[in-house]
Amino acid sequence: SRKGGTVMQAGLGKEAMAFPIMAVCTKVLVVRGSIRYTAGCYPAAVELISQGKIDAKKSIMNRFKFEEAEKASELVKEGYDSRCTVKRTGVE
Numbered sequence: 001s002r003k004g005g006t007v008m009q010a011g012l013g014k015e016a017m018a019f020p021i022m023a024v025c026t027k028v029l030v031v032r033g034s035i036r037y038t039a040g041c042y043p044a045a046v047e048l049i050s051q052g053k054i055d056a057k058k059s060i061m062n063r064f065k066f067e068e069a070e071k072a073s074e075l076v077k078e079g080y081d082s083r084c085t086v087k088r089t090g091v092e
């Protein structure tokens with residue numbers, strides 16, 4: 001995030017995680033958390049992406065074919081980074 005920006009953790013991650021506290025302090029960031037998405041989250045995210053304020057491609061850590069959705073779900077359950085996308089072949 002830019003200096004003075006806000007970082008939002010939506011959804012649950014691991015119970016204990018490494019956290020870049022130095023970056024938060026030196027960039028004077030605001031960190032917010034949410035256990036689930038609220039009514040305005042999805043439209044706001046689409047708006048930020050469409051305005052080029054967020055590069056969504058940078059947030060994708062893994063890609064899985066639709067047939068591998070169960071594997072992707074298992075990795076999340078095991079604590080691996082859950083930023084992934086499951087894509088059906090031929091669907092944009």
